[in-house]
Amino acid sequence: MSGGYRFPSDEPLARQVRFTFNERELVGLEGEPIAAALLANGVRTIRHDDSTGEPRGVYCGIGHCFECRAQVDGVNGVRTCLTPLREGTRVASVAQWDVAKK
Amino acid sequence: MNDVIICRCEGVRLSEIEQAIREGASAVPGVKKRTRAGMGPCQGRVCQRVVLQLLQQPPSEAGESPDALQRSRSPVRPTLLGDL
């Protein structure tokens, strides 16, 4: 028993696209938020927290909490709950919250 | 009882906030300066109301005083330096 999954749907689904999470190849639906694609693949832990080292994943789901942030196509601190998935999107957990500041 | 995390962004626990209040913090900004609670990327959107309730124990019926909350500052969302 673990993680999320995609509901069966009568509606036509969006096109399937390939993407990677920490270099692991996964399949999601084009345009859905990256966080939804990760959850549909059973991925709960999106990153480990800088200060506590704990695993973290989606919390608020609508962009307020920043818990689901990841590096997306090389940009750090991207909220995966707000960012649409595209063919070839590269998602990675990052230890440091904002390397761009350093 | 487990010492629960209150500020998820900065990993600040209940005991640290209670300590800050014992040390004289009387409003959210005071707790923030002492513990970093509310200083993370969510800018207190998750924990600020919780910190306020801890400050107001026993919970008062009168409700929150606006002055007790931290003021929002821009940038209100983390922003890439290139966008500033």
Place this chain on the structure above:
Amino acid sequence: MNDACDVAVVGAGPAGLVAAIEAARAGLSVTVVDEFPWPGGRLLGQLYTDPRSHGRWDGRKISRQLAQEAGELGVRILGGATVWAVGRDLSLELSGVPVGTLRPQALLLATGAAERALPVPGWTKPGVVCVGAAQTFTNVHHVAIGRRVLVAGIDPLALSVAMEMHHAGVDVAGVVLPPVSTTSGALASPERAVARLADVADLAPNGLLRAAARLAAGKLSPLAVSALRFDLVRVGGVSIGFRTALVAVEGDGRVESATLRSVAPDGTLVGPERRIEVDAVCISAGLYPLTDLAEIAGCPMVEVEELGGLVPLHGPGLETPLERLFVAGNLTGIEGAKVAIAQGRQAGCSIARSLGRATLVSPEDAARAVSDARTSSPFRFQPRIAAGRAAMAELWQQAIARGDQSA
């Protein structure tokens, strides 16, 4: 890139979209910005049958229709745009889109609400989510947040989301009271939960909520709760634990179980702990107006508990003390989408008039439509919302008397 327009709207939820439509109808150029890539805001996750009209309320469909109508009127909707600052001249600083600075003549803030947090040991583990996240993932993204889910929080939104997950095939392990703690206050009291449900007994938009609310209004009146022998009430296949509270979430790196305890009618924990196996927990602790942009715009804030906490000071036409700054929707007080739509129309008209344009709807009719929407709304999030609106009207009058209002 800098850009100018007559009206900027922050928030593409029901209030923002309808206001944009109304302003565009008056001949104004309107840009709507929202952090989410698709317009609709919290409307996107709403799906229920209204027990009064028997009509189906399909939030995604309504969102699409509103966005289309706005588009046909020439409204520009910028999705994926984050506003990180508001200038005193009402200019918006944006990231995530090519437009860097947006300079409007008038600004409407329709930023909605955020969820209150209820810290409980283990609440940072992946798999513990806010009720809004559960609703969005279930109804918008069609992805289950887990296979076996515990819902903590007995309120209209939590029960609706529990029912939606149940219908979608998720094993809902139960709906229980939120954690009893120094930070949850009266939320965890069985009496308060029952009173809260009784309040919506005749309005409830889904079977579970309706049945639970009827139970609450009848058998489980606040007095009856203390005599309540049974703990779990099973409604429509979902168990509600009026006398059970979540006390902790456990698991190695992810949610594996939740610990529950019984609660006495006054809210104190009693009896031994018991553990149930779940892989996700959804916490509902209520909403509060998301005021950050209104604050940095310089709008005075006032505390009105019945509206959901701190809200921008605003007048009967949704104007604020700052010239050409308007507010609408949950930012002004926590209410349902129907009220937000009516407020959007009212704000759109007020904005048009402030910029010297005529509107088809009179200020009186626009205001009346808001109170009608309030009366007919199938959801009531704040039990004493009318008192809150009256309190705001009073505060506004006092501000005018002091000469705070610039208009």
